[in-house]
Amino acid sequence: MRNGKPKQNKYTKDTAGQPASRQSSPARPREKRVEKAGKSQSRSIQQADSFLDEMKNDLMAFFQINDNQSFTQEQVLEHFDTSDRRMKLIMHGLIGELQDEGFLTRQADGSYRADADANVVEGVVDHVNSRFAFIVPDTEAGVRRDRDDDIWVSTDDLAGAVDGDRVRVVRFTDSRNGGRSGAKRRIEGKVASVVERGRTELVGRIEVWPTYGFVVPDSKKIYDDIFIPKEKLGGASDGEKVIVRLTKFPDPNSSKQRFEGEVLTVLGVAGQNNTEMHAILAEFGLPIHFPADVEQEAEAIPTKILKKDLAKRRDMRDVTTFTIDPIDAKDFDDALSVQILDNGNYEIGVHIADVTHYVLPGSKLEEEAFKRATSVYLVDRVVPMLPEKLSNGLCSLRPNEDKLTFSAVFELTPNAQIVNEWFGRTAIHSNRRFAYEEAQDILNHNSGDYLEELRLLNELAYKLRDERFKNGAINFETVEVRFRLDENGVPLAVYPKIRQDTNKLIEEFMLLANKRVAEFVHSLSKRNKGGEENTMVYRVHESPAEDKLRSFSEFARKLGYKLNVDDEHLSNSMNRFMASIEGKPEANMLQQLAVRTMSKARYSTEDLGHFGLAFRRYSHFTSPIRRYPDMMAHRLLQHYLDKGKPADRDEYEEKCRHSSEREKMAAEAERASIKYKQVEFMSRMAPDQTFEGVISGVTEFGIFVEITENSCEGLVRMQDLSDDFYEYDKDNYRIIGSRTKKMYTFGDAVVVRLKETNLARRSMDFALVSDSAGRATDLSTSRRPGRSESGSRSNGSSSSRSGGRSKGKDSVAPKGENRRGGRGRR
Template identity: 55%
Template sequence: MPTSPKEQRFLAALQKEILEFFELNDYRSYSINQIHKAFAIRDRKTKELYADIVHKLALENRLIKQSDGNYRYDNESFQTEGRVDHVNARFAFVIPDDGSKDIWVATSDLMNAKDGDRVRVQARKPSEKKKNDRPEGEVIEILDRKSSEIVGVIQVTPHYSFLIPDSKKIYEDIYIPKTETLEANHLDKVIVEVTRWGTPGKKAEGRVIKVLGKSGENETEMHSILAEFGLPYEFPEQVELAAEAIPTEISAEEIKRRKDLRKILSFTIDPKDAKDFDDAISYQKLKNGNIEIGVHIADVSHYVKPGSVLDQEAYRRATSVYLVDRVVPMLPEKLSNGLCSLRPNEDKLTFSTLFEFDPNGIIVKEWFGKTIIHSDRRFAYEEAQVLIEHEGESTDPYEPVIKDLNRIAKKLREHRFSHGSVNFETVEVKFELDEHGTPLAVFPRERKDAHKLIEEFMLMANKKVAEYVHELKKTEPRNTMVYRVHEAPDPEKLRVFSAFAKKFGYQVSTEPKQVSQSFNALMENVEGKAEEHVLQSLAVRTMSKARYSTDAIGHFGLAFPFYSHFTSPIRRYPDVMTHRLLQLYLEKGNSPERAPLEIQCKHCSDREKLAADAERASVKYKQVEYMALHEPQIFDGIITGVTEFGIFVEIGETSCEGLVRMVDLNDDYYDLDKENYRIVGKSNGRVFSFGDAVKVKVRDTNLAKRTIDLELVGMRSNGQRFENNRIRKRQSRSSHVIPRGKSRKNNIGRKRR
């Protein structure tokens, strides 16, 4: 302790200096040794003095001592838990579990957490000096690893091997000892189990647990995509055995318990390559002049009992996964393509919604319950569309039925849009593959009236089931239900999108009550124009992501106050949950507790995202594979993104997106104008803006990284630039010779120009 006022003043000044240092560097933490180095302290006594002051400041809660022994400034700090989104090699975001703002974390402060890991983060509220309001922080504990298994390409050397992960969000290789390769060959795709996670300066270590095959082969790549996202592609033996043990015959007792609709005209409309038909439509004219339309859904819950091995596996998967060349089903084939598939000319157990429509297309009566149906015919969308478009005398007895269903569906659609439903038509791509899985053609998937017909009746069934359950009990708490919910757009995202649309001459309102109408007007105005796809894609990104919840907060995109998923239980576990709850309430059962079902909803939402990511990865892989076969060709494209490292271009006829790298724009140095979504040449003033039409050709494709590098047609290549530089250098070497009749001054001036 100081014994004189002078010593006290000295220590107070030193304490202030240390605090100011931490405050100035509030974005990171320091060990005692790092503090000594920062203040250039070398003698032992002064080191001890600084250590004592730092320790005292921590005891006074003016500094925070972390679990790793480091100290940091407490700038309104707080701790929270969340998942790591490692967006690039330099930094990541931790997405808090409580839905609060994402937290920026430098890679050096991740404690070697990987993308998808659950962590505890020490975060700080942003200071007033910061331009944005995003908190920053550092990971102080890894709570749960996303997975200890990582898929990638193995590089084999004589003494050791290492894995290059497929995931674009894992930035470090994994060391594999020579004895742990499972005899994988150089450049094989493998799955590695991490046996020791890395530390700063030291790679993670692992062992090969499965060899998927030779990199670049279709089967290998599809399996590696599933493995990359932690999705299974085989059923455990006990699950297959449980499915095989289910009787195929429908007992007379079971039929008696159900409404028998086998004599009513019923049929399915699905993609021509579909094998699982989980919904059918029935149609009959009633004596009072009205029409009864039934939406019949495979009764999966009859076969998959709560807690059974089939149920546990279905919940674990939560969804079927649709890759380009295959479906990885949620249920074993005996159920998904057999017992539960509403195949034509077979009796099937179903859960049905029946709606009675008056001649004006208004629902006057509805019914929900267990049924048995007999589908009379299976239509592909293309076949149903032919009947819808056919004019003149009909020879097909189904034509008037499908045309009438289409008429009613259009009324439902018109009513939906008039009440605020948002009209987004996102473009999906479809591939034509040969027997080896090689893409022969890629084209946008068309959505015609036949698709929209089925869509409207499925939307109606989902909506009515949710409304029915919600209204069964008029007081709070309401009956527990699994809802499909969709929040309104984030105001900041909406503001940014509105500002961007304005640059194209379109007005998008940011007023909550006018957003839907404004978006629909925009979609109508851009139809058929060059900027249509760009604005549609950006508009979709502006929207929140739909998810599952027991909270009835409504579905913004559909403008439904109550909405569920009821119509696809073969491929979605939440639909199975909905069936069980609906049947419970039809039998006058008591509402279950919300909390366990909310956990299941969260799990299903997470699995849905993983499946969607895998599906996109398979599409991207096939797009890159297809474009690799068309490198010399010139394509029309549209700029769909601008960044500091280049511009993204989507090719119109294939919907493939590639990158024109900034280094290849070699006619000038380009600056990113972030606010105006463009890059601008410093000298020539040339502008490349979001939505511009350009001509491109393929420069390079990388199947392993699923990337396409493009070059702008008309831009000088690097080879040309090299040759021009070589010529200029040769000229400069002889520039000391002054032409006759010219002064040295004039010669220098000419060179400068």
């Protein structure tokens, strides 16, 4: 077992019902201020600044964890092994204080019992490393804006809970001060009970012994091996990847402190491409195959479009229409049509696959689509939300076929201003299927199919983009990697994805449709009695938390860049910052950190707007083949076009919450597959091959380095920096040699070689070959020479259109723009 047997719990009774002997416990961090409870507020367990505070905390924890029992004072004294007369008097006094403060209730028989609701919160375990976890408390809205209220829990105090479990936790502290510069410090606690298991199935590599087996989990958040009895091995052989069901969990009240399980599925030999990709899907609870009844229902859908299907649709089959997608795409969600009107304006149609015509409420297809909520894009495959007959067949807007669509049709002036708009169901016939590269080549060479239409759309897209950034949209441009694989899925090359004008063209018209659908549904609310707003599925992105912005601004300042978070127009300030780091070695890391500073986009029925896009209202309408929220948006739009009343908000909010959670899991699986392939690619490198890189992170255990040419990241461990003893300077994001004062800081250029790869953990270690490290002479700042206070480049100017038209046709793909080209997660 990786973690040893937890120490005995000093708060609970042993299995015989007798008080457990008092055990020493690790001292909790000392904080300066104690929160005082008001009359209507349950009292938090105080931070211990003295022996009496420590005793009081222990008493509170004992009563809270055993809140289904009552105890006399004598039983409490016996539990804590208190025999000294003075200590007995102190304990009596503390029990009296807790009663006066409302934490304890005195029963009719003279015993005491904890208030069941006092100081206990419910939340989900986020097991960040082998030493401790955070409990993420529930909120009324079910959404966390930040993590400052998370509760720190030692692994020994998890009571058998694992990552993802829902638990009841007793808070030990609630001080908000302490630490350097008055920084916030974490609340501490202890798990009282597991409410619901978040996961009962895990993926890992099995080690088989003569009479038993152990499964080493793939998840970086499960830190114990799983014991498998011989009769539960399920035919697995040593070294295979398996899915295992947990059958027994560590019991904090007994000596059995291990996980036990049974093998459900043998995925295959560890290290093989299919095995590893299936293991990643299973690790994140994502499906591999469709149930048979879902496939059967899909196969039963007629392929021919009937006259009745066309009867109530706008027929646009004679209008010039085409699709632009990634070269390997098969599920074509969207198409664009172009007409030049007699008045000199342009009619641009954004046509979206009419998935809800085929996937009906109450059907098996609907249930499965909701359950999955999204397609999953791994490095080498797509796991679709809908069966292939729909995703790549009936719904896909393939060329030279009549297709049923849901459309947003706009009349635009030559300056890209909307004059008229129309929303409804249509029928189209795509004349051409373009790959992004193919359409871009036509634009670059001014020659090819539909040149005039492509050129017109491109010019309109530029104007829409310029207007969007003028209104405050933020220009995030972080690197996304792509792979070239052989027929066995082995990575032969890793390279950055390039965004071209055609990617941005599609993106702008999808953004326009998503925005205007949201605005249109809202505008129909005026016909409702009492002004009740129509329920709609919005894609919301709230403004970032001020403390996170200030922390990031301070971080950037110490690297020589300026981000003014007090600027009335924060987006403009952020865009100036983005322009100032363009072309710098640390640009990619800073862009990623800036993205993390932002709130996470999510789905909601609350009309909260989209901060990053600077849209008052925004929805997801344009990708129903791969996103369930878009299906919901289609149904709601049609409902209101049919003059329906506002839909059930609670029902749709729950569906939004589920969709956001599934989107997060899919994104994590996608990142895991990328990381696996990066490690696999690097594992084939020669031991003496060197790579130029940039320090992308600094921690107490080493420095992370990102290789410039392929964005692969690895760790240079502190113990491998043998020329000096290095200390971690957290405030200045660097490590400093105690003897030489040699300094490594975020963004420094280094040269590394590969030291070790670990495919099972999807990680790699580097060894430092050379560097340009400076010397730390002033510990108050790590500003580098050669940068102005404003952070501008040496030429002293930056484009006033930093958020608008790119300087060239190509740019690095922004984070979140996945395999769907311009159709990212925003």
